Amino acid sequence: MIRIESYVRGAWHTAGADPRPLHDPTTEAAIAECGSAGIDFGAVVTHGRDVGGPALRSVGFATRAGWLKALSQAIHERRDELIAVSARNGGATRGDAKFDIDGATGTLAAYAKLGAELGEVNFLPDGDGAQLGRTGRFWGQHVRTPRPGVALHVNAFNFPCWGMAEKLAQSLLAGVPAISKPGTPTALVAWRCAQAIVASGVLPDGAFQFVAGSTGDLLDHLGPQDHLAFTGSAATGAKLKGHARLIGTNCRVTLEADSLNAAILGPDVDTDADVWGTFLGNLVVDMTQKTGQKCTAVRRILVPEAMLDAVVEELKVRLGAVVIGDPADEATRMGPLTDAAALATVQTGMRQLLAVSEALTGGPERIRDRGYFVAPTLLLANDIDADVLHELEVFGPCATILPYTGDAAEAIRLANRGGGGLVASLYSNDKRWSEDVVLGIAPWHGRLWIANDKVADQALQPGMVLPVTIHGGPGRAGGGEELGGRFGMEFYMQRTALQGDQGFVGRRFGKPGSEPA
Ligand code: NAP
16 A cells, blocks of 8 residues: 655655545555644744745745756656556546646746746836836835745645646745645645655755645644645635634635636537537537546536537537546546545536436436446536526536527626636637627636637637636635736735835836836
8 A cells, every 4th residue: 555655844754643545536446545644734834934935035036947947857757657647546547647747847847937037036026116206216116025934735636736836836936935735635646746846856955845635733833924825625715714823814825716617609600610619629628638627627508599409419429429437548538536525526416406407418327336437417407597507516527508598698697607717718700799798707707718710720728727827716716816927926925115216226126127217
């Protein structure tokens, strides 16, 4: 039995008591144990704050960028091993695993490039300077500096590599040491990734710590210069955000939670449009990639009534052709759900949705005697306004078609009923309709993905989270904002208004090239 270790205070730690078993979701065999008993979490926080932080901030962005580049390479070198372990721990197909691992190395590389551009300094000018006094001599300039605390990164189980790496990229480049806690169901994959990071020897002591299992009383040790960056369900996020110590100290908290992502087909699109194929292709990918365990996966499909039959017919064929099985088999396109708990939650959720819909494909029943397998489940809503369709995230291969009139106003109303989303996707060649929908749903979404015939053949899929554009969303999506290049670093930096002599404040801290005359 593999014993997953934590990496704390510069050493690997094996849990003593009460480890939690992890199972291969294809065979249900126990493969590893995970736990954090025996860790002194107060000392972990102090080690990061007092040892890792000063070491990170003793160099500038450009040097830290070089470290990120090296980490990206170190993880890439273990790509094949990570792909293999992702199949056994988590049920990821080769494609699913590459999505996670290459997402990790790509995001680290993107932040390495950004850091090299920022140069060997330790602050970022924020916006333009402004005249404050009677003349330009008394000047104001906002500046961002790295906060001298630690960052606790709590990650969801579904992206063990990418989730860890994308948070590390932003935090380490900003100059803030990280304590990374993976979702336990896929902690074996995350541990292999952490081993690559530690073995690379790239980072200074204390810059990276890894806690597999519970975080114990760690939150009780966070303070006003510290950070909690959480990814997971809205329910867990709300619980952590309400932690008395975090509230009492104004510890910074950002949440990336769940989302009832909508795909909206415009009323102008018929089966001849290029974007028609893009729409269908994306739906199938979103429902089946990572077995639907993707925060950005489509959950609600808004289809104009006139196109309903065509959409249903095509999706039934395409979903019926998806090869389900052992993720280690090359031919498999969709593997099992990650663990027994995920299976039970998905089955319960599907049954709740079926109270207001009918199943066009799949359903909540297991499709194999062994393993946590369900089929891609496409539902058709009987009542498009039923609350459960807009409130319950079934974190699996499940989405519901909501037939609507095709009016922009109705599309906006339905999309926004999700209460805040990570991403919504639009498919239309009607610019007027698209503009109305964009402006109507933008305040409720962190990202809008907009396809027409011009980009149908080259648009990256809406489920892809890119380092240069922000990820996050308002309301139930958590209210957080990650990535987006420099935006993602701002959480880890303090914005301070500098007011003083323009020759000092403007010249030393203003944007390069915008020095006052
Ligand atoms: P989860 O059950 O909410 O757990 C998320 C993380 O929180 C895990 O690491 C979990 O650890 C940890 N956690 C739970 N209770 C905690 C506590 N009291 N103190 C400290 N940590 C605690 O979510 P999940 O099942 O891992 O992930 C699926 C959910 O995440 C879905 O709802 C999905 O939409 C969402 N998600 C969102 C994004 C995004 O970027 N917005 C990305 C991926 C997933 P344990 O595993 O050890 O319990």
